[in-house]
Amino acid sequence: MKTIAIANQKGGVGKTTVARNLAFFGIELGLRVLCIDLDPQRNFSKTLRALRERNLGDQGDNEPALMASSLFEGDSIESLPLACGEGAALVAADRELVDVASLSLEHLHAPRAALSKLASNFDLCIIDTAPTLGNPLYAALIAADFVVCPCTMDQDAIDGLEDLFGDIARVQQLEWNADLVTLGLLANRVNTRRAFDRNALEQLRDELGDVVLDGVLYDRAATQYAKDRPVWRVQSGESQILAAREMKAVCTQIFDKAALKGMKP
Ligand SMILES: Nc1ncnc2c1ncn2[C@@H]1O[C@H](COP(=O)(O)OP(=O)(O)OP(=O)(O)O)[C@@H](O)[C@H]1O
Ligand SMILES: [Mg+2]
Numbered sequence: 001m002k003t004i005a006i007a008n009q010k011g012g013v014g015k016t017t018v019a020r021n022l023a024f025f026g027i028e029l030g031l032r033v034l035c036i037d038l039d040p041q042r043n044f045s046k047t048l049r050a051l052r053e054r055n056l057g058d059q060g061d062n063e064p065a066l067m068a069s070s071l072f073e074g075d076s077i078e079s080l081p082l083a084c085g086e087g088a089a090l091v092a093a094d095r096e097l098v099d100v101a102s103l104s105l106e107h108l109h110a111p112r113a114a115l116s117k118l119a120s121n122f123d124l125c126i127i128d129t130a131p132t133l134g135n136p137l138y139a140a141l142i143a144a145d146f147v148v149c150p151c152t153m154d155q156d157a158i159d160g161l162e163d164l165f166g167d168i169a170r171v172q173q174l175e176w177n178a179d180l181v182t183l184g185l186l187a188n189r190v191n192t193r194r195a196f197d198r199n200a201l202e203q204l205r206d207e208l209g210d211v212v213l214d215g216v217l218y219d220r221a222a223t224q225y226a227k228d229r230p231v232w233r234v235q236s237g238e239s240q241i242l243a244a245r246e247m248k249a250v251c252t253q254i255f256d257k258a259a260l261k262g263m264k265p
Contacts, residue, residue, distance in 0.1 A: 001034070001119040002258055004126055004183070005144035008164055010157040011131035014150035014188035016043040017223060018250075019128035022148075023048070023088065024230035025251035026124045031260070032087035034122040036115075038068055038140055039130035040097045043227075048082075048090035050228040055085025069096035072103065072139070074110035075117045089122070100136050108135055109176070112143040124260060133167055141171040141180055146258050150186045150217075151204075153197040158204070161185070183257045184213040186250060191219045215250035223247065 004022065006015045016039070026033040037044040052059070065082035068091050081089035100107075115125060129140045141147060149164060151157050171177050185208060191197045205212050217223065220243035226234045232244035 001115070001122045001125050002146070002260060003115060003144045004124070004146045004148060004254070004258060005129060005140040006127065006148050006150065007129045007137055007140060007168075008149050008151055008157070008160070009131055009133040009137065009167075010151070010154075010160045013152045013154075013157050014186070014217065015039075015131075016047075016128050017226075018148060018150050018186060018188070018217075019044050019126050020047045020227070021230050021247050022251055022254060023126045024233075025248070025255065026126070026260070027086050027088050028230075029255075029260075030087075031123040032121065034081060034089050034091070034115075034118060034125040035084075036068060036071070036091045036111075036125060036127040037093035038097060038100075038136055039128055040093050040095060041130070042093045044128035045090060045092040047228055048084050048088065049092070051086070051088060052082065052084035052090070056083070066091050067094040067096070068092060069094050069100065071111040071114040072100060072107055074113040077114045077117060081118065087122075097130075097136070100139065101132070101134065103135055105138075108139040109142055111139050112177070115143050133163060137167060138171060138176065141168060142177045144177070144180060146181050146183045148183045148186055148213075148254060150188045152189045153187065153191075153194075153200040155200075158200060182211065183254055185211050186213050186215070186217065188217045189219040190216050213250065213253055215246065215253045217246055217250060218242070220246070 006019045035048050064079050066079040081091045127140045220239045222236045222240035222243040231247045
């Protein structure tokens with residue numbers, strides 16, 4: 001199982017949007033995808049619950065499924081992720097996740113141990129994270145093989161990248177997870193009609209070079225509306241075709257970099 005964390009402490013930059021489209025991209029390739037929602041806002045969980053309802057109907061919530069805060073118990077976890085059909089499963093966010101912020105450092109390695117216990121049942125794991133620095137983000141970065149950082153062309157978001165890359169470097173250098181690979185910075189919600197966006201993207205490419213993914217996600221209504229499905233499966237006119245093409249290109253690039261293409265169960 002390869003694990004990709006989607007991270008940026010700035011809110012609203014597209015973490016969940018990227019997480020859900022990557023997850024669907026993997027599912028459609030026939031991979032068994034484990035979706036982990038580490039954000040108490042539960043947006044990613046909602047997407048996967050909708051998939052479960054489409055695939056399996058309303059099953060009630062009787063099954064005691066593994067919840068995200070329980071990942072912090074490490075390899076002593078007992079319940080399984082919630083099956084969503086098509087080989088996908090969800091470790092849903094719960095309110096107790098809020099307490100992760102006050103855990104000691106040693107507990108932040110527990111999700112990695114928990115995921116390694118589940119690894120034989122999945123090919124790909126996508127972790128959506130909350131808009132925060134510190135413990136919850138560290139836990140995701142320690143558990144992941146790869147990290148993708150979506151960022152909007154917003155000055156506050158761009159200014160925050162230094163802290164984000166600082167945290168990623170800390171995780172690598174302190175050997176909490178020395179093998180963590182930054183797959184890249186993903187420019188999101190770019191509006192080419194705005195000079196600010198064009199200049200900001202150019203400056204990011206100058207300063208960060210290859211760290212910035214070639215693929216860019218533009219500001220598209222279709223991307224905004226696709227919450228329960230991948231953007232290439234919604235019907236909403238002309239912007240949808242472009243949005244779908246751009247999103248698939250980005251997913252392809254990320255999968256190529258993580259060597260996930262051609263990997264079938
Ligand atoms: N490329 C895009 N074009 C249009 N709308 C977008 C695009 N990317 C994201 N959005 C919209 O922007 C909003 C924020 O995106 P999203 O929820 O993915 O961000 P986030 O980083 O997960 O936010 P949070 O930090 O609150 O978890 C959502 O309404 C989403 O649909
Ligand atoms: Mg989110």
